[in-house]
Amino acid sequence: MKKEEYQKLVSEYTPKENKWKNAALSFFVGGLVGFIAELIALILQNSFGLEVTESYSWVCVIMIFFASFCTALGFFDNWVSKCKAGLFLPTTGFAHSVTSTALDYRKDGFITGLGSSFFKLAGSVILYGIISAFFLSILGVIIYG
Amino acid sequence: MASKKLNNVYIKDSFSIAGPVEKKGSIKNYDLVMDDYYYHEKTFEQSEIKMQKVVIDNLLNQNKLINSEIDLLVAGDLSNQISVSSYTASNYTIPFFGIYSACASFVQGLIVGSEYLDNKRKGNVICVTSSHNLNAEKQFRFPIEYGAPKPTTTTFTATGAVACLLTKEETKVKVESYTIGRVIDMGCRDASHMGAVMAPAAANVIVDHLNELNREINYYDLILTGDLGCIGSKILIEFLKQAFGLKMKQHMDAGCELYLKSQEETYAGASGPVALPLYLFNKILKQKNRKKQKILIVGTGSLHNPFFVNQKLTIPGVAHAISLEVN
Numbered sequence: 001m002k003k004e005e006y007q008k009l010v011s012e013y014t015p016k017e018n019k020w021k022n023a024a025l026s027f028f029v030g031g032l033v034g035f036i037a038e039l040i041a042l043i044l045q046n047s048f049g050l051e052v053t054e055s056y057s058w059v060c061v062i063m064i065f066f067a068s069f070c071t072a073l074g075f076f077d078n079w080v081s082k083c084k085a086g087l088f089l090p091t092t093g094f095a096h097s098v099t100s101t102a103l104d105y106r107k108d109g110f111i112t113g114l115g116s117s118f119f120k121l122a123g124s125v126i127l128y129g130i131i132s133a134f135f136l137s138i139l140g141v142i143i144y145g
Numbered sequence: 146m147a148s149k150k151l152n153n154v155y156i157k158d159s160f161s162i163a164g165p166v167e168k169k170g171s172i173k174n175y176d177l178v179m180d181d182y183y184y185h186e187k188t189f190e191q192s193e194i195k196m197q198k199v200v201i202d203n204l205l206n207q208n209k210l211i212n213s214e215i216d217l218l219v220a221g222d223l224s225n226q227i228s229v230s231s232y233t234a235s236n237y238t239i240p241f242f243g244i245y246s247a248c249a250s251f252v253q254g255l256i257v258g259s260e261y262l263d264n265k266r267k268g269n270v271i272c273v274t275s276s277h278n279l280n281a282e283k284q285f286r287f288p289i290e291y292g293a294p295k296p297t298t299t300t301f302t303a304t305g306a307v308a309c310l311l312t313k314e315e316t317k318v319k320v321e322s323y324t325i326g327r328v329i330d331m332g333c334r335d336a337s338h339m340g341a342v343m344a345p346a347a348a349n350v351i352v353d354h355l356n357e358l359n360r361e362i363n364y365y366d367l368i369l370t371g372d373l374g375c376i377g378s379k380i381l382i383e384f385l386k387q388a389f390g391l392k393m394k395q396h397m398d399a400g401c402e403l404y405l406k407s408q409e410e411t412y413a414g415a416s417g418p419v420a421l422p423l424y425l426f427n428k429i430l431k432q433k434n435r436k437k438q439k440i441l442i443v444g445t446g447s448l449h450n451p452f453f454v455n456q457k458l459t460i461p462g463v464a465h466a467i468s469l470e471v472n
Contacts, residue, residue, distance in 0.1 A: 001331075001345075001384070001387060001388040003331050003332035004332075006331045006332065006345065006384070007331075007332055007333075009380065009383060009384065009387065010333065010338070010341040010380060013341075013376060013379050013380050013383065014298055014338065014341070014376065015297050015298070015376070017296065017297070022294075078410070080293065080294060081294050081295065081410070084294050085294075088293055088294075104283055107187060107188045
């Protein structure tokens with residue numbers, strides 16, 4: 001059997017992911033995360049008298065803490081496998097990836113293990129985030145002056 | 146030709162330890178089970194070394210053997226440079242052979258051990274294999290909880306260790322013959338679909354074994370593959386039919402059978418070199434009312450490496466077969 005024929009056989013037997021269902025679930029869960037974040041922001045603004053921009057910074061910190069805490073307790077990945085992109089795309093996913101590497105390499109030394117592996121996954125997000133921010137800001141200056 | 150019939154090599158005994166997910170699976174009578182992945186050690190790597198030591202010590206005690214009575218220790222695992230096995234071996238005075246064929250390591254170990262004993266009058270060889278889910282995740286994939294949903298074709302590395310004692314004394318399980326498999330690359334690139342990588346290698350070794358020993362597929366009462374998983378098993382059956390015109394009815398896959406369908410976190414089934422011996426020694430060979438049967442065991446391994454996967458190279462697979470006669 002040729003390789004191409006075999007690949008055809010494999011794809012016949014590989015279950016197809018229900019992309020529409022996953023997308024709908026991600027949309028709903030991602031929206032729910034946003035809703036909770038907004039709710040926390042409103043509480044911070046109304047009950048603690050924080051400015052709008054300041055409250056959003058605090059929301060970010062709270063969400064990151066909450067996600068990292070759930071990672072450390074060992075159930076964030078189970079949620080991700082059920083909730084798909086709705087949970088791993090927001091800040092919660094970024095926090096989770098950093099915390100899980102930290103947990104993974106904490107016994108391999110602070111420099112050689114934890115330090116060098118800390119941004120194993122998140123490093124790409126930071127690098128390409130900065131690069132795209134750089135080019136988008138140039139574009140912004142060109143368009144808006 | 147890489148098939149050979151053996152003269153009076155037998156499996157005398159085995160000892161298994163299984164991890165926290167495995168103990169909730171389809172087998173309830175493991176010799177020992179672990180409640181957590183650390184197994185009272187500081188790291189997962191050390192936990193795997195302890196698992197190997199525990200199974201070897203218990204196997205020696207069970208059979209009232211001391212280090213000097215064992216001719217050879219053959220061990221393999223999934224860690225970098227198979228260091229788990231090497232560190233385990235440093236605790237014993239037994240000559241040691243470290244082996245690697247990914248998840249086919251156990252069958253490779255049995256072949257090496259059996260070949261060593263083949264023309265001897267007496268002797269004992271211990272074959273050990275282990276895998277640890279979180280060590281394998283760290284080694285082959287991303288960090289433990291890498292935070293992205295996995296595809297349904299993913300297999301879940303089983304946690305456990307198995308030690309088995311090969312001997313020249315006659316027992317109820319005879320190692321009758323073996324076939325060393327070829328490395329087959331059918332153009333698969335997806336490391337999350339290892340069943341597809343390994344199925345052609347499994348099919349080829351089965352066909353080679355049958356041809357070289359002049360046997361029909363019905364000669365065996367059971368063909369037990371290692372860790373193709375539930376999807377890989379279907380691919381193997383179809384591949385055998387389409388490429389070789391063989392209908393394999395008496396097939397079972399240890400990876401597909403090790404967990405219950407309700408254990409969703411295991412996706413397409415178990416993988417890892419320990420999946421096959423866990424199922425073989427704790428289910429197949431411990432069956433009540435066990436009948437005389439001929440079993441062909443096919444260990445399957447996906448020979449990938451994270452660097453090569455990232456470089457988008459295709460993944461080769463390998464499989465080795467060993468024939469057991471159970472009385």
